[in-house]
Structure formats: C-alpha cells, structure tokens
Amino acid sequence: MVLRINGGSATAMTLAAALLYAGAAAADARTPFMELGPKVAPPRGYLDFCSRAPSQCPSQAKDLEDGASAGSNYWRMLFASVEPASYGRSRRPSDRPGPVGRQPAPAAAPSAQDGQRRTVVLTPVAWRQLNDVNRQVNARIRSSSDRETYGVNDYWALALERNGRYGDCEDYVLEKRRALRDSGYSDEVLSIALVRTGWGQDHAVLLVSTDRGELVLDSLSPWVSSWRDVGYTWMARQSPLEPGAWVAGADFRTLR
Numbered sequence: 001m002v003l004r005i006n007g008g009s010a011t012a013m014t015l016a017a018a019l020l021y022a023g024a025a026a027a028d029a030r031t032p033f034m035e036l037g038p039k040v041a042p043p044r045g046y047l048d049f050c051s052r053a054p055s056q057c058p059s060q061a062k063d064l065e066d067g068a069s070a071g072s073n074y075w076r077m078l079f080a081s082v083e084p085a086s087y088g089r090s091r092r093p094s095d096r097p098g099p100v101g102r103q104p105a106p107a108a109a110p111s112a113q114d115g116q117r118r119t120v121v122l123t124p125v126a127w128r129q130l131n132d133v134n135r136q137v138n139a140r141i142r143s144s145s146d147r148e149t150y151g152v153n154d155y156w157a158l159a160l161e162r163n164g165r166y167g168d169c170e171d172y173v174l175e176k177r178r179a180l181r182d183s184g185y186s187d188e189v190l191s192i193a194l195v196r197t198g199w200g201q202d203h204a205v206l207l208v209s210t211d212r213g214e215l216v217l218d219s220l221s222p223w224v225s226s227w228r229d230v231g232y233t234w235m236a237r238q239s240p241l242e243p244g245a246w247v248a249g250a251d252f253r254t255l256r
Contacts, residue, residue: 032213033117033240034227037248040236043194045170046246049156056158056178058187058243117240118188122210129183130208130224134217137175141167143219169204172219176206187243195232195249203232209240
C-alpha cells in the first residue's frame, strides 16, 4: 500500500511515526492491557449492525441474551447514540487517499497460558500497517451524524460500502476493523470500545491487542496510540477473551 501524506513533509511524518513506535515498544509492562469489568449488554446499534452484516461480527455470547441486569440496562441506555465530531471532518474530498487495500498481516501470537489474550507482534511492519489503516479510513470518511446520514439517532454501518463516504465514529471503527480482518487479523485482537472524551462526548474507537499492549485507532487522531495515553474514560468494550461478549471498561467502577 502506498501511504499518501496530506500536508507537512514526509520526513517529518516518518520521524514522528518512528518516535511513536519507539514509545509503543517501550510500553509500561505493569499495565499493557486494560482491566476488564463485568459483562454488559452490547450496544443496540452494534446488535442491529450484526443482524444486517453477520459476516462482520463474531458470534454473540449466549449469556448476553439472558443478561437483563440493572447494569446491562444502564449500558444499553447510556450508549443509545454515540456521535462525536471526527478527525475526518477537516479533510477536503480531494485529500482522500485511495482504497484501503489488503496487506499481509503479522501473525497473531497466542499468550503462553490458555484463556489469556491473543496478541499481534508489533513489528515495524505491523506498526506501519495500523497507522496506514487508521489514517486512510479517517481521510476517506466524511464525519456526519446518524441523524444527518440515515434520519435516525443510532445506526452502525460500513460507511464506505457501495461508494458511501459519510459516517460517525462507530462507522470509522467498523471500516478499520473490516480492513484489518480482511488482512488476516483475528477477532480476538480487535475490540470495539466505547469511551467518553475529556470534553464529555461519547465516542467509539478500535483497540488492537499487541505484544506491547493495547493500541487505539481513532477517528479523532491520525496517530495510533497506547490506550493509556489518549485521555479517554473507558466505559465498555468487546472482550478480548470472548469476542462475542461485551464488558465494562477500565473506568467502570468510577462511573457507577
């Protein structure tokens, strides 16, 4: 894949990427992965998307169907709609790169113990691939709320399907996940996460589990970063141990 650089020098971008990779490679070994909370109900927009595009979703855990707890209802209402502004809003149509193509994926390395998380080895090639997918999807989609695009408050979709170009944060996430899945990344290393930004907006990002920790692909940034460095409140996410299940995020206890 050819990386298209919009604005700034290629040398500066390459240097910045190298510094970020070095930071990711030196991730704090004490907290490389997010603490997982109890199981919660999946966002209804995600369930609706899976009913329309089952090939894009891992199997749903059966126990979620029976999870009618107060906590599940809380999350279900909290994430009825997640529509923040996006990094892609500032892009002009002429700035859009070409299609996100299939790339060779690094091997997913299982953890040493059964039941532990699977990870991708964060080689320089894998690092470049994650940044390419993040930037290219950000540039191709124009940020638009579900109300503006579909006439409803919450609708998760693959925004680039059938030459579409408009979407909100969940749609960026679904396209990035599709690009990485098509390149060979397994569901066990890709997790959709719902967060709250520092300015109080609900937002969605994609987490990738690597041997250096969990990394964030974000529509609000052209750079891939460690989950500990983005400054978000982590509210709910797919479980890396059971991709069909959703669990409370690292900040669940502070939100109850």
